[in-house]
Amino acid sequence: MSSVELLSPAGDWDSLKAAVENGADAVYLGVGRFNARRRAENFTEEDLPKVTSFCHDRGVRVHLAANTLVKNDELSAYFKLIGRAYDAGVDVIIVQDLAFISIIKENFPGIEVHASTQASIFNSLYGNILGGVDRVILPREFTVSQVKEFRQKTGIPVEVFVQGALCFSISGQCLMSSFLGGRSGNRGLCAQPCRKKYNSGFVLSTKDLCLVEKITPLIEAGISAFKIEGRLRSPDYVAAATYLYRKAIDTGEVDPEALFDTRLSFSRGYTLGMMFRQSDVVSPEASGKRGVFLGKLGDGGIITLSESLQVGDGVGIVSGKKICGDVIRRIECNGRDVHQAEAGRRVKLHINAKPCDEVFITSAASRRKPYWFPKKERLVVSRHKSTDVRLPKAEDARLVEPRLLVKVYSLSDAFLALYAGALRVYYNVLAKDYPTEDKRISPYVPRCLSEWNASAAIETVRKINPLSVLSGDLGVASSLKGYEVYLNVSGNVFNEIDVRFWNDRGVIPVISPELSLRELKEFKDKRFGVYVHGRVPLMTSKYQLREESLQDELGYVFPVRAEADYKQVVNSVPLELYGGVLKLADSGIVQYLLDLEERVGETVLAYQRILSGEEFRRPRKEYTLGHFRKGVE
Secondary structure, three states, X not given: OOOOEEEEEOOOHHHHHHHHXXXXXXXXXXXXXXXXXXXXXXXXXHHHXXXXXXXXXXXXXXXXXXXOOOOXXXXXXXXXXXXXXXXXXXXXXXXXXXXXXXXXXXXXXXXXXXXXXXXXXXXXXXXXXXXXXXXXXOOOOOOHHHHHHHHHHHOOOEEEEEEEEOOOOXXXXXXXXXXXXXXXXXXXXXXXXXXXXXXXXXXXXXXXXXXXXXXXXXXXXXXXXXXXXXXXXOHHHHHHHHHHHHHHHHHOOOOHHHHXXXXXXXXXXXXXXXXXXXXXXXXXXXXXXXXXXXXXXXXXHEEEOOOOEEOOOEEEEXXXXXXXXXXXXXXXXXXXXXXXXXXXXXXXXXXXXXXOOEEEEEEOOOOXXXXXXXXXXXXXXXXXXXXXXXXXXXXXXXXXXXXXXXXXXXXXXXXXXXXXXXXXXXXXXXXXXXOOOOOOEEEEEOOOOOHHHHHHHHHHHHHHOOOOEXXXXXXXXXXXXXXXXXXXXXXXXXXXXXXXXXXXXOEEEEOOOOOOHHHHHOOXXXXXXXXXXXXXXXXEEOOOOOXXXXXXXXXXXXXEEEEOOEEEEEOOOOEXXXXXXXXXXXXXXXXXXXXXXXXXXXXXXXXXXXXXXXXXXXXXXXXXXXXXXXXXX
C-alpha cells in the first residue's frame, strides 16, 4: 500500500462523512470568511472540536483551508480562528499568504502549515520564502517532470490535485470575478465568469481534471498527497470520487463503477491537464454538468450505447447549441422492450431527440452503494492551549522619493517613457530584443515562471546589472540580492505583515489592486507602490487560448496578450487614477506603477504634470477606477 495521503473535500457534514467513510486519509474544509470556498455551506468555529473528534476517531486528519487574502483590520480575527483550530486539534492549516507561515509555526507549535495552490508557487526559487512550510500544494499547470524537479531541488513535500474542476487562470492570479462583479476569487467569492460565454462560446470553460488512470506514475514521482477538488459538490460526488481514488491508490486499478458514479455525480468531461501535457482543456460547447456520454443518436432513435442504460435513467440531450433533458421510459432492443441494456448494445430510444444529437446519462435509476471503509487507528493530538498571537508590529515607515515606474511592451515605447520623464522603465527581460547594453531600460521579469525561465531571467539580470528590476515572479524577486527590486501586483500583497515581509527581504511590493484608497491610506507602513494606470490583467493562463480578444454577452471586449509562456486576458477598459495619485501622495504613498500599452509618452507626461501641481483634464474615454472607491468584500 502506498504512503501517499488521499485528501477529500468537505463542504458540509454530509460530505465530510462521505469522505471519511469511503477511504479518505484526510479531509479539508473551511470555516467562515477566510477560506477560498466561502460559497460552500462550510463549518463554524464551534464545529471544529466535533469535526476533529469525528475524524480522529476514524484515523483521518483534518486540514483547515484558511487560504484567502486578509486585510489589516481582519488580522486579529484570522489568527484567532487559527487559535481555535489549534485548540480543537486541527492537523494542518492551508495558507495563501506566505508571510503567515512563520507566524503560525512560531505561535502554534506542532501544527503543520501547507502553502495553498492559491500562492502560485511555480519554481524552486520560492524555497527562499517558504521557510517552515511543511508541504506545497502545487499549481495544476505543473507537469510530472516539473513536480519531480521542484521536490528534488527544494526538499519540500508536495501535494497535487488529481480530480475536479480546473480554473482557466492560474490559481491566485485571477481578478476577473473581482473586477467584473466585485466578488474576489482571492477572498473566496469567485462568481466563475470563466463559465460564461465569450465570442459566442464557452472558450474559457474547462473540463474536469481526472488523473485516476495515472496514479502509478504520480506515486512514482514522489508526491505526498493527492487532492480531490469539490467543496461545492454533492456528498454523492465526494463518496464516489474518494472511493475511486482509494481503490486506485491501494491496488493500482481503476474501478469502472466508481468512475461511472463519479462522472455521473458531476462532470464537465475529463482531461489529464498540464500534468500530462494536455494544454487544450476547454469544453466550448457547454459550461455545466454534462454527465456520462451515452452515444450519438442515429435515424429512428437508434443508438449504440457507450454505457449500460435502464428505464428510469435521466438523460441530457445536446442538440447543436441547445441542451435539454428527458427520462428513459422505453428501451427497444431487437424489436422487444427491455428494462435495461448493456454497453455496446444497439438499441432504440424513445426520447425527444433527433438524429446526430448527443445523449448523456445525467442520473441513474439505481446506483452502486459506495463501499464503507472500516475505522483506521485513532489519531491522538495532544497540545497545550494556544495563547494570544504575537504579530509583527506595523511601523510608521514610508518611501521618500516620488517615483513613476513604467512597464511597457515595446522598445519604442520604452524610449518614449524615458523621454517623457519616467524614473524607471521596465521591459520584458525574456524578450528577444531586450537591450542588454542600455542601462536606462530596466528588466521586467514575468510572473509564474517555470524553472528554466526563472533561471534564464536571473542569469540575464545579473549580466545586465541594472538600476532596478520589476519582478512578477516571487521566487525570482526573493533571489535578486543587492538590486533595487519591485514585486509586481502578482504578489497579492494585502496587509502590513506582507509589506514588512517583503521589505525585510530587500523588495518593495506593488500592493494588490483589490484594496481601496481608504484602506491604502490607513496603512502605517507605506513602503509599497500602487498600480495607478493600465489594463489590469484579469486572467493569467498557461492553457491554450487562440483568440486575440474576448467579447462577452454584454459587448465588452477583453484583449488577450502573450507574455513569457502564458496568455493574459486584460480588462476591457483601463484603470486610470490620474489626479487620484495626489490623494495617495498626501497620505505618504509615493511610488506609482503605470502599465502602458498605448499613449505611453502622453500618459507619463500627464502624471509628471499632475505630481508637479499643474492642472489636468482627464481625456474623454472609457476608464475605471477599479477598487479604489470601495475595495472588495
